Amino acid sequence: MIRMMTAAALAATFPLAAAAQVAPTATVAEGTLLDVVAEGRVNRVPDIAVIRAGVVSQGATAAEALSANARQMASVLTALKGAGIADRDIQTATISLSPQYRYAENQPPVITGYQASNSVSVKFRDIARSGTILDTLVKQGANQIDGPSLTIDAVDSAMDEARVDAVKRARERAALYARALGMRVDRILMVSEGSDGGAPGPVPQMMVRAEAKDSTQIAPGEQQVSANVRVRFLLK
Known part of the structure; x- marks a missing residue:
């Protein structure tokens, strides 16, 4: 999701309840605002x-x-x-x-x-x-x-890695748009964290037999943990 507008025309606040938010501390000079939504992802083996x-x-x-x-x-x-x-x-x-x-x-x-x-x-x-x-x-x-x-036991650690990945992706995307517009990224004005969570992998199906001779095995597979951020950039 990408949204661009001139700074002079912007008056609306960022439309997302955020867990962490950084508001602009100075008046935005004339320029172009770019809102980027990015998802960060990491994979973990369930433990x-x-x-x-x-x-x-x-x-x-x-x-x-x-x-x-x-x-x-x-x-x-x-x-x-x-x-x-x-x-x-x-x-x-x-x-x-x-x-x-x-x-x-x-x-x-x-x-x-x-x-x-x-x-x-x-x-x-x-x-x-x-x-x-x-x-x-x-x-x-x-x-x-x-x-x-x-x-995943250490899901908080995985979430933090996903957040870092989300910010990295947002910065890279902003730089891409700036180059396409013949501009540069001046600074970040606002960061907002969106909904996040892990996407569970397929659940193995087990059949248990009282007289089973073979040992039951559980394949953990891999799960993805994701985090979303919205970042507002100032382009000049």
């Missing part, structure tokens, strides 16, 4: 995987279903901690208990038993080991696994 692992159990009564579920889930939690997963990286996600019904035509539903489920959200800080740990969880009774959600 955090969040996966939900749980247990679904059946029982003739609600108490039996909950009891069986508790025993299986205790084994899963023990396996997680035995694999070196810290307590701060294990968080209960869902606990549920529901009756199971048998339906027959022209008859009211009949409760045939109960189903209990319990799942935890697990943060793996070593993606390379997460597949092996998941295999261990299945052996310990986990029969419900969802995910992974892959993220």
Whole structure:
């Protein structure tokens, strides 16, 4: 997005809520104003995987279903901690208990038993080991696994690099327009940061089988982190 106007005709303020803004400190002399919007980008390999692992159990009564579920889930939690997963990286996600019904035509539903489920959200800080740990969880009774959600741990550092790249791109674009117009970039009058964020890559799909002989693997791929800036230049 490029916008140019003469400085003498400009009276409007910059139309963006900015996280950081530098306003002009002196009266702008006659010249041409150039507004440039630029996006900076950096790529990072995700180093955090969040996966939900749980247990679904059946029982003739609600108490039996909950009891069986508790025993299986205790084994899963023990396996997680035995694999070196810290307590701060294990968080209960869902606990549920529901009756199971048998339906027959022209008859009211009949409760045939109960189903209990319990799942935890697990943060793996070593993606390379997460597949092996998941295999261990299945052996310990986990029969419900969802995910992974892959993220970047040091996202603030990546964002700062993207911001620097955005400013660099804005300056290069301004210099290009100045040359095309037979002018030069005199100075920057205003900098405004726009919306930013990471664009997540494709989420790997996992199939977990209780009798699987092959080790589960998670490919982290690459994610892009981007930042947008708007820069107002004075051309002379």
